[in-house]
Amino acid sequence: GAGVSQSPRYKVAKRGQDVALRCDPISGHVSLFWYQQALGQGPEFLTYFQNEAQLDKSGLPSDRFFAERPEGSVSTLKIQRTQQEDSAVYLCASSTGHGNPEAFFGQGTRLTVV
């Protein structure tokens, strides 16, 4: 596609519910990143994929957070047993990889846990 696409744009979840956030990167982009942006803060790194391999998950805040990219294209970020502190905007970004650090961001998914 023309840009990085994320769905849904908004998600309201009851505390304890599981959620799944989807990211469609730019076609052909090797690298895919997830960031979490709390209200009034800058984005913070969660995890990184190169093709289907998850090479870095050091930013995932707990084992309730899980990300996958099984075919090296679309990625899903899953949060189990959501808690109020999970409320944030989740941003996906992709880049061509191959040493090119320029990343293109989607519009994000705003998750509100009530």
Place this chain on the structure above:
Amino acid sequence: AQSVTQPDIHITVSEGASLELRCNYSYGATPYLFWYVQSPGQGLQLLLKYFSGDTLVQGIKGFEAEFKRSQSSFNLRKPSVHWSDAAEYFCAVGAWRQGAQKLVFGQGTRLTINP
């Protein structure tokens, strides 16, 4: 560890006035530096980037930034702001890890434009 500091949380300028947003970074090697802009409810749009070479870089929407290694700074400037420039601005440094560059962001500076 890499870090980015944006000292100004909120700046207000009048339309047509000049603008400078400050950014200081901490990184052990030659940094890759970025400025992004975020409008309400939107994702991040890249304004400009510095990888190497000329330390004064030009970006979109009339923005420019200057890399000063001695001051560990990468300040964003615009000679004359427009009402449409009102947004949140983020400075970021690229940190190589596991073969990719994750971005480390500052907390952002919210820009308000007075008519």
